Amino acid sequence: MDRKWISANRLSKEYEIGVKEFVEFAVKNAKDPNRVVCPCLKCCFGKRVREDELEGHLVCNGIDQSYTCWIRHGEKKKGNINFENSSTYASTDFDTDTYEPDRVDEIAKAVEEDLRDCPKMFESLLSDAEKELYNGCTKFTRLSAILKLYNLKASNGWSDKSFTELLTLIKDMLPDDNELPSRTYEAKRILCSIGMSYERIHACPNDCILFRNEYELLKACPKCNVSRYKKKESTPAKVVWYFPIIPRFRRMYRSEEDSKHLTWHADERIRDGMFRHPADSPQWAKIDHEYPEFGIESRNLRLALSTDGMNPHGLQSISHSTWPVILVIYNLPPWLCMKRKFMMLSLLISGPKQPGNDIDCLLTVIDMKLDINLICIPFKHLGMILRMD
Secondary structure (H helix, E strand, O other), X not given: OOXXXXXXXXXXXXXXXXXXXXXXXXXXXXXXXXXXXXXXXXXXXXXXXXXXXXXXXXXXXXEOOOOOOOHHXXXXXXXXXXXXXXXXXXXXXXXXXXXXXXOHHHHHHHHHOOOOOOHHHHHHHHHHHHOEOOOOOOOOEHHHHHHHHHHHHHXXXXXXXXXXXXXXXXXXXXXXXXXXXXXXXXXXXXXHHHOOOOEEEEEOXXXXXEOOHHHOXXXXXXXXXXXXXXXXXXXXXXXXXXXXXXXXXXXXXXXXXXXXXXXXXXXXXXXXXXXXXXXXXXXXXXXHHHOHHHHOOOOOEEEEEEEOOXXXXXXXXXXXXXXXXXXXXXXXXXHHHOOHHHEEEEEEEOOOXXXXXXXXXXXXXHHHHHOOOOOEEXXXXXXXXXXXX
């Protein structure tokens, strides 16, 4: 099918006919004809519309001119892979089907390099990925079953206690020789080896310093002289939880499709003077001008930090403020940039008091861990995982 109409004038007959052909193709391949992903410049693949609305949107708003292969509307790419139903983008779709195809083998390969210094941990992970959930089970392995269940826990906000009760119940339902853990603690121990690890860093209750490096052995803050601990020395007064992000970036570059999306801002972005993406902003151009060695490599990551306070005890009359710090990747196209799959929890600042202006001290955890400026990550710091020529 000819796609030249995509770049044609929206008032032309060619564009009108092309829109009708696209709508017909999209509706034909849609799971629900009344909920078709809209590729217009206003919706940017972030909204599902009816057939008549789809045609109106494309005529009034125009279509993304880089969308020449209609993979989000059922078209198959090279290798006959249907990316509409592919598990790679399962989390970007609006459907709530939890049981997408397993990617356990892919996960095991992805963490092999990260666990090179821990061969026993990798062998344990590989064993869990190959071990049947119970004798004769062909649908789930021990690792895939735990991943599915833990994904439900995270998606629905289940407590550790309720998840332990669920594991115990399911374990009793399965045959006696099943390999399912019966406690949340055991499930977390298994998942830690695939990158779901964290680091606890003690902080001053007044957010003056982090008790690390030269302050690691101190029992009180050298600036405000407040104790590092509560009444018992084993319990810190304040903790910052750091979740390593470099392994997650490396795994993104191991995925061919994710790697292509990370260079979308340079390879496929429409440059017509309109502000549709952070790459169209003067701030983006300023960074390229001030750091030319960084700007010349399109695979270098541009990151944004976002944080706000929340009360994890919202149903109770307790004054508490915990601050999650979310990392957003601006390299991605606008329809993926704010998807949950690509938003990374990098830091969790415990309460009960909000950090206020002193949050800068706590954010240095990310800066020090990466050993670079917070605004960007040069590709060389991630390792040459997948080169896109």
